[in-house]
Amino acid sequence: DAGVTQSPTHLIKTRGQQVTLRCSPKSGHDTVSWYQQALGQGPQFIFQYYEEEERQRGNFPDRFSGHQFPNYSSELNVNALLLGDSALYLCASSLGGVGNGKLFFGSGTQLSVL
Amino acid sequence: GESVGLHLPTLSVQEGDNSIINCAYSNSASDYFIWYKQESGKGPQFIIDIRSNMDKRQGQRVTVLLNKTVKHLSLQIAATQPGDSAVYFCAETLDFGNEKLTFGTGTRLTIIP
Numbered sequence: 437d438a439g440v441t442q443s444p445t446h447l448i449k450t451r452g453q454q455v456t457l458r459c460s461p462k463s464g465h466d467t468v469s470w471y472q473q474a475l476g477q478g479p480q481f482i483f484q485y486y487e488e489e490e491r492q493r494g495n496f497p498d499r500f501s502g503h504q505f506p507n508y509s510s511e512l513n514v515n516a517l518l519l520g521d522s523a524l525y526l527c528a529s530s531l532g533g534v535g536n537g538k539l540f541f542g543s544g545t546q547l548s549v550l
Numbered sequence: 551g552e553s554v555g556l557h558l559p560t561l562s563v564q565e566g567d568n569s570i571i572n573c574a575y576s577n578s579a580s581d582y583f584i585w586y587k588q589e590s591g592k593g594p595q596f597i598i599d600i601r602s603n604m605d606k607r608q609g610q611r612v613t614v615l616l617n618k619t620v621k622h623l624s625l626q627i628a629a630t631q632p633g634d635s636a637v638y639f640c641a642e643t644l645d646f647g648n649e650k651l652t653f654g655t656g657t658r659l660t661i662i663p
Contacts, residue, residue, distance in 0.1 A: 479653050539594075
């Protein structure tokens, strides 16, 4: 039973570029949440996707956008990258109908913006 | 917005001893609290949770205590093992089942052999 998988594991971009991160949820899960974790900090909620729509959003600018596909996988897109966007981006999946808050996290994508 | 904080950023404990990790939260409306463990190079892993209508919950070698009066949460790990070395985060959410979690900054637990 595959857990949450994210790709790529590491990524280096320059300021102003755009990036797309990918996530496949744990088998049987239909909800995907994205978190940003800066070095030495706790994860911060970016947004959540359920039934291919953004269900909740945290305090992140519109440069951060996402998408969920019919197979429940998800993408996180960040436009006009800033140095401050350097962080570990975590994807977490859950079963939306149950909504018990028990998120299963992937190992993340480490994004470095130079 | 309100956030969850931690009292101590690092904690070193002798192997076999018990450890206590503390967390302060500021949102009295929070209904659900979760402890996560994050090992190097991995994402957070669920340890134990507690709802606001409880003050104690036990798992295997772990116990979570909730004191709503002083908005304090703690994680007790019994008989610590080298594999317990990790960063521990508490997280809160307004509603049970709401997966928009607010995490604290974390405590690094180091087990001394």
